[in-house]
Amino acid sequence: GDGAPLWTLELAGFDVENLRECEAALTKETYGRGHGTEERESREKGKDASFPKMIWPTNYFKLACATMFTLFWAGERFAPNFTVDDKEGNEVNIQTYLQTHYINAMAELLKHLEGLDNIVGIGTMNEPSPGYINIADLSKGFAQSPMEGSTGATELKYGLAPTPFQGMCLGEGFKRIVGEWSNGLMQHVLGRADRRVEVDPKGKSVWRGDGRCIWKKTGVWRIDPKTNGPELVFPRYFANVDFGVECYLPFARNYANAMRQVWSLSSKTELLIFVELPPLEFSSTPFPEISSSPSDGLPNAVNATHWYDGVTLFTQSWKSY
Secondary structure (H helix, E strand, O other), X not given: OOOOOHHHHHHOOEOHHHOOOOOOOOOOOOOOOOOOHXXXXXXXXXXXXXXXXXXXXXXXXXXXXXXXXXXXXXXXXXXXXXXXEOOOOOEXXXXXXXXXXXXXXXXXXXXXXXXXXXXXXXXXXXXXXXXXXXXXXXXXXXXXXXXXXXOOOOOOOXXXXXXXXXXXXXXXXXXXXEEEEOOOHHHHOOOOOXXXXXXXXXXXXXXXXXXXXXXXXXXXXXXXXXXXXXXEOOOOOOOOOOHXXXXXXXXXXXHHHHHHHHHOOOOOOOOEEEEOOOOOXXXXXXXXXXXXXXXXXXXXXXXXXXXXXXXXXXXXXXXXX
16 A cells, blocks of 8 residues: 555554544545545445545645654654654654654665665655645645745645645544535636535544544644634644755655665665655755765765656646647
8 A cells, every 4th residue: 555554543643443534534445435525426326436546645635644744754843742662662752663663664675675786776755745844824725835925735636625724623523614626627727626515524533542633732723712613723833844954854864874784785886865855846845955975965865756747647648749
């Protein structure tokens, strides 16, 4: 599967049984139980809903995925009190725990490939997402450019696309009105959702234990004592972060060091490190300058960021230009 292993979501406190009802993620196992038009109409007709193609952009920006990426890249900064026990009995921040397990897993893979002459390098992560990192306003969409004059969210939206704050509210069972988007004129020309849909989790929570959202525990939002409804306290909680410099590069250096320790056991060639940032959010996650200095840079790094031909993708036809 594409994404974080199930045990990592459970470690973060997610009740994976309620992901779909709370619009926190789309999965093949639970698709059909959600609130989208296709799912609802399929249920009314007694038919199974077909899992939509190319839905990953929307899944990137739902609560589960956005939370996991945020904890992976910047748990120490944005969830400093979220600690777990490592295998040696020490309490570490969940960021350290997740990154350590990821790096160790990739190092184990490389051990079985080490020394093969048809391997020149290894990638850090396929199309990483920054999660909530550098979102200018949680009440708006994702991929907001921090640049002056930015009009707001620019991420691709397919199907139901809650704003970050809407996603947090839905995760604790609060009813919200959410935009439903198609991949066509309404989105790419007019910048508007096709329709607005009422999403009602009926009180179900996507969180285990006390049922409280991680981001509510950190103070990002709260329950207003006067209205008994959700209130966004810090809309700019994740803002003003250079994801590439402050989050990605420190991880990439640790990753590269671990991979090269494995590779250098018998190989005579230097291992290249393929680095890539999110493929579409160029304004909110610009590619960083990477020094080749062994002390504070990343030697033998290759910019492997993916490029997509938007015309070909959306017209589904080849153009000779």
